[in-house]
Amino acid sequence: MNMQLPNTFTERMQRLLAQDYRAFEEALAQPAPVSIRINRAKVPGLSVNLPLVPWTTSGFYLPERPLFTLDPLIHAGAYYVQEASSMFLEQAFKQTCDLSQPLQVLDLCGAPGGKSTHIASLLSAGSLLVSNEVIRSRANILAENITKWGSGNVLVTSNDPRDFGKLPSFFDVMVIDAPCSGEGMFRKDPQAIEEWSEENVNLCALRQQRILMDVWDALKPGGMLVYSTCTWNEQENEENMAWLAAQEQIESVQLELQPEWGIVPAQLNGITGYRFYPHKVNGEGFFMAVMRKAGGTESSPKSSRKKKYKLTTAGKKERELVQNWFQKPEEYEWLQYGEILSAIPANLFEAADEVYQKLYVIYAGTEIAEVKGKKLKPLHPLALSQHLNKKAFAVVDLDMEQALRYLRKEDINLGSSGNEWLLLQYQNIPLGWAKQVGNRINNYFPKEWRIRMDLPQELPQGVIA
Ligand SMILES: C[S@@+](CC[C@H](N)C(=O)[O-])C[C@H]1O[C@@H](n2cnc3c(N)ncnc32)[C@H](O)[C@@H]1O
Incomplete structure (x- = not known):
């Protein structure tokens, strides 16, 4: 790939990398590696015959970029396409947190959801993840990816960072994957080169x-x-962490690295950052630093005043109707908004309510059903939930072509008859709902998520199975 790098960028990188600069520039001209992260909760026991992203347990490199849209399993949330370097987040969590404990975690700049879905897989079931994205259209994409991942303990919010001041000392961990000048994306996204300037680096910092x-x-x-x-300049990275350390009581936390990973630790004023360069790692440009806020970890005393909750719980009748649609229903609180019934882990009710009081929540837990008089219509997030009780439904296996036609929201014919809800699945992983009405099958796949491209004559192979 022939790329024209901005002169000032080249000069800066030459200063930073010295004799390594040539190898760096050569690596930038190579195609970017393609990687995915598997949703182990949906494919337990799947043995993947692909090279592992070495700082992860579920990230894998693909030999080339497939047409992901035509793999039903991506629509089922069985994996997420994610750049390998950014999966290093796993080490930050594993090396610095007790993941067996319930944690309250914020992913502040969440869309499209790579880090949030990864965090959701790392946390214990009793943990709460608030996944935020300030730009509303992007927050909808985030909610879609969170729904597909199906963890059920995530609240998706769409707030400006300053709104989080209303939740003092609320989070055990905050992930800020900040909007940046994107130097590390140069080989994946040539537009990032066009948009690069020194002024933009200053503005980003x-x-x-x-x-x-x-x-x-x-x-x-x-x-x-x-x-x-995902940028290399020091202003947006170590210098910003040093700036934070000068204002606030914090310490830089060291992570253990394996030498063969190729990650470069960098020091500045007592701050350690971890740098990912394409000539050293099989991934894109990335920077990460972990900082601990000074002080004890005791939780703040709870107010004894009787609380007025914003969340409304479902009536006994409604919850009885849907209970057996979920595994371990006793561990959930059932919520109702108008006709929509949803579920959140019961131990998260108080914390979730507080988030509802202070922030703009666009999706919470798992939407289960729409109540229509005495009838219930199962909702798409239930089909994609890791906690769905499949035994409560008639399950139909689809082949690749049927699955893709269903995901295109076409009429499909299964040669069946009756009158019931059908859970359609591909390779044992649910894709969504259809309703059998006599000989007809009504397709309930969400219109806005459907595959829009035409199907080719010859269908591709699946990506992971
Ligand atoms: C690097 S991306 C996040 C990628 C995401 N963490 C992931 O792993 O998929 C940065 C995000 O910050 C958001 N953003 C832009 N301006 C922001 C601001 N002023 N405050 C907070 N977030 C902002 C962008 O919309 C973008 O979604």
């Missing part, structure tokens, strides 16, 4: 400082900040 200050109070004393960008 200032915006990152503002974001850090806006959310800082929401982190508990003793809590962990994971800060990352």
